[in-house]
Amino acid sequence: MPPRPPGKRRRLLSALLVLGAMALGILFSVLLVWSTISKERAERLQTARYAEVVSALRDINRAALNAETGQRGYFITLDRRYLASYQFGRDLYPRALGRLQGLSQASDDARIARLVAEVEQAGDTKLEELSRTVELIEAGQIADAQQRILSNDGRLYMERLGDALSRLEAVERSLQDRASDQAFSAERQVLPLLVLTLALMAAVLGFGFVLAVRAARAEVAAGRAAELEEARDRADLLARELNHRVKNLFAVILAIVRMSGRGKPEAAPVVDNIAARIHALLEAHNVTQGPDGEAGGGEGDMGVLVEKVLAPYRSDGNEADIGGDPVTLSASQATPIGLVLHELATNAVKYGAWASDGEGDKGTIAIHWQHEGSDVVLRWTEIRPSIRVPDGHEGFGSMLMRSAARQLGGEIDRNFTEGRMVVEMRIPQAG
Known part of the structure; x- marks a missing residue:
C-alpha cells in the first residue's frame, strides 16, 4: 500500500485531534453532570436520613x-390510668x-455510632429508674418510691439523655448542612463549567469546520492539479505535433524552392541562398526544441545554436573559435x-575569412559571447588579410541584420578594418 502524502497525513491527524477534543469535551460534560447529580442525590438522601433521625430522636425524647x-x-x-x-x-x-x-448503621461517621451508644445508655438508665419506681409504688412501698x-x-x-x-441531632444537622453546601456548590459551578465546555466544543466544531473546508479545498486543488497535469500532457503532445508539422513545412518550402530553380542554371545562386536561409531558420527552430524533436519549453542554448548554424560550413580549412557564458x-x-x-x-564563405579566392590561406573566425549587465553581447570576429572595408553599398544581408536587431530589441554594429571585421550583437537577456 503506497504511503499517504504528507498533506493527507496532516489532515488525518488534525481530524483525529478534533475528534479527540470533541470526545474529551463530551466526556467532561458527562462527568460534570454526573458529579452534580450524584451530589444532589447525596443531599436528598442525607435530607431524608436527617428527617428520619430527628423523628427517631423526638420519639425517644417523647417516650422518656x-x-x-x-x-x-x-x-x-x-x-x-396514669400508667x-x-x-x-x-x-x-x-x-x-x-x-x-x-x-446509624448507614453512616460511616464514627461520631454517630458513639452518640447513639450514649443515647441508648442514657435512655435505658432513665427507663430502668422509672420502672423501679413504678414497681415500688405497686408494691406499696410509697416511702421508698418517694425517696427515689x-x-x-x-x-x-433525663439531662444526660x-x-x-441534642449532640446527636447537632452532628446530623452538620452532615446535612455539609451535603447541602456541596450540592449548592456543584449547582453553582455547573453552569459556568457547562458554558465553558460548550464554548470549547463550539471552538472544536469551528476548527473542525475549518479543517473540512481546507480538506475540500485541498481535494479541489488536487483535482485541478490532475486537470493541469492532463492539460500539460495534451499541450506537450500538441507541441510535438506542431514541431513535426513545422519541420514538414520547412521541408516542403525547401522542396518548392529547389524545384523552382530546377532547369534554370542562372537561378541556382538565388535558389541556394534562399534554401540556405530556410535551413538556418529550421536550425534556429530546432535549437528551441528538446531532444529528439520534443517540445523543450521554447528555450535554446546559445552555444548549441551557433554550432548548428555553422555546422554546414565548417571543415578542416574553416577554423572557428567558439565559446562563451x-x-x-x-x-x-x-x-x-x-x-x-x-x-x-554565408558571407564568410563567399567574401570573408572562409572564402576560397586563391589568395592564400583562409583566415579564422572567433565567435564569443558574454553577459554584460542585463544584456548579452555576441561578437563575431573574422581575421584575414583579404578582408576589406566595404564601399558603402548595403545589400540584403545588412538589411536582414537591421531587421533582426529591431526584432531582438537590441543593437548590431559592424566594424571593418584592413584584415579584420567585427560584428557586435547586443541583445537583452531573456527573462
Missing part, C-alpha cells in the same frame, strides 16, 4: 417524657431506639539570431 409523666401521675394519685402514659413511653422507646440504630423520686438521679438521667439527643535564448530570440549567424557564415 411520657414514661416520666405517667410515673409521676401514678405516684401522686395512685390512679392506674397508660407510662406504658406508651416504654413501648415507644425501643421502637424509636431501633430505628435510630438502623439509621425526690433524689437527684432521675433528673441527671437530652444532652446525648551559459546563455539561454527564447524562441523569439533564437530565430533572428540564427538568421544573422547564417548570414555572417
Whole structure:
C-alpha cells in the first residue's frame, strides 16, 4: 500500500485531534453532570436520613417524657390510668431506639455510632429508674418510691439523655448542612463549567469546520492539479505535433524552392541562398526544441545554436573559435539570431575569412559571447588579410541584420578594418 502524502497525513491527524477534543469535551460534560447529580442525590438522601433521625430522636425524647409523666401521675394519685402514659413511653422507646440504630448503621461517621451508644445508655438508665419506681409504688412501698423520686438521679438521667439527643441531632444537622453546601456548590459551578465546555466544543466544531473546508479545498486543488497535469500532457503532445508539422513545412518550402530553380542554371545562386536561409531558420527552430524533436519549453542554448548554424560550413580549412557564458535564448530570440549567424557564415564563405579566392590561406573566425549587465553581447570576429572595408553599398544581408536587431530589441554594429571585421550583437537577456 503506497504511503499517504504528507498533506493527507496532516489532515488525518488534525481530524483525529478534533475528534479527540470533541470526545474529551463530551466526556467532561458527562462527568460534570454526573458529579452534580450524584451530589444532589447525596443531599436528598442525607435530607431524608436527617428527617428520619430527628423523628427517631423526638420519639425517644417523647417516650422518656411520657414514661416520666405517667410515673409521676401514678405516684401522686395512685390512679392506674396514669400508667397508660407510662406504658406508651416504654413501648415507644425501643421502637424509636431501633430505628435510630438502623439509621446509624448507614453512616460511616464514627461520631454517630458513639452518640447513639450514649443515647441508648442514657435512655435505658432513665427507663430502668422509672420502672423501679413504678414497681415500688405497686408494691406499696410509697416511702421508698418517694425517696427515689425526690433524689437527684432521675433528673441527671433525663439531662444526660437530652444532652446525648441534642449532640446527636447537632452532628446530623452538620452532615446535612455539609451535603447541602456541596450540592449548592456543584449547582453553582455547573453552569459556568457547562458554558465553558460548550464554548470549547463550539471552538472544536469551528476548527473542525475549518479543517473540512481546507480538506475540500485541498481535494479541489488536487483535482485541478490532475486537470493541469492532463492539460500539460495534451499541450506537450500538441507541441510535438506542431514541431513535426513545422519541420514538414520547412521541408516542403525547401522542396518548392529547389524545384523552382530546377532547369534554370542562372537561378541556382538565388535558389541556394534562399534554401540556405530556410535551413538556418529550421536550425534556429530546432535549437528551441528538446531532444529528439520534443517540445523543450521554447528555450535554446546559445552555444548549441551557433554550432548548428555553422555546422554546414565548417571543415578542416574553416577554423572557428567558439565559446562563451551559459546563455539561454527564447524562441523569439533564437530565430533572428540564427538568421544573422547564417548570414555572417554565408558571407564568410563567399567574401570573408572562409572564402576560397586563391589568395592564400583562409583566415579564422572567433565567435564569443558574454553577459554584460542585463544584456548579452555576441561578437563575431573574422581575421584575414583579404578582408576589406566595404564601399558603402548595403545589400540584403545588412538589411536582414537591421531587421533582426529591431526584432531582438537590441543593437548590431559592424566594424571593418584592413584584415579584420567585427560584428557586435547586443541583445537583452531573456527573462
